[in-house]
Amino acid sequence: MRFIEKFTSMHLDILKEIGNIGAGNAATSLSKLLNKKIDMKVPDVRIISFDEMMELAGGADNVVASVYLRIEGEAPGGMFFVLPLTQASRFIQEMIGDKEFSFEHSPQDELALSAFQELGNILAGSYLSALSDFTDMSLYPSVPALNIDMFGAIISFGLIEYSQISDYAILIDTALNEGNDTSENESVKGHFFLLPDPDSFQIIFESLGVEQP
DSSP states (O other), rough: OOHHHHHHHHHHHHHHHHHHHHHHHHHHHOOOOOSEEEEEEEEEEEEEHHHHHHTTTTTTOOEEEEEEEEESSOOOEEEEEEEEHHHHHHHHHHHOTTTTTOOTTTSSSHHHHHHHHOOOOOHHHHHHHHHHHHHEEEEEEEEEEEEEEHHHHHHHHHHHHOOOOOOOSEEEEEEEETOOOOGGOOOEEEEEEEEHHHHHHHHHHHHHHOOOO
């Protein structure tokens, strides 16, 4: 029996709690950066297949804004933070104070690109730090790489670069709200895809109490 078949709702609850801790830390950092209250929640954590990951991102040909970083340490892998262009544009408008900015227009403003890269860096760093603390593993991120491209091209870059293709990914849904507005329509919704290298899945699962088959 594979590890994925022994993964239970309890283990998903643990991953969700790790996600919420990371989201809380990221919200604190973003609130200081933007000088306004930012609230972040993790509504869902799932183990998904490669095909499901493509579907959630709108398909391989869907153009998205993404920050990718390589995870090094005891459980190496890749991490992608993905936002639809409209959602990414809205949040960057707040970060740079330009209500007219849109990722759908080119060429892109360097300040906006830097702001989005910093957003991804804060979010990914917060999640990775929470995972590292909870599992007591040494994990650290590479410098994040920003991409505005078709999701299929983005994900292929991250996987092919290290020739590490796993059948599954850990999905961490993320919802960001500004101020006290917690309405569904006003949330900036993104996806974190954590893709441990094949051997790293076993390491992470064992750290969460999934026994070796």
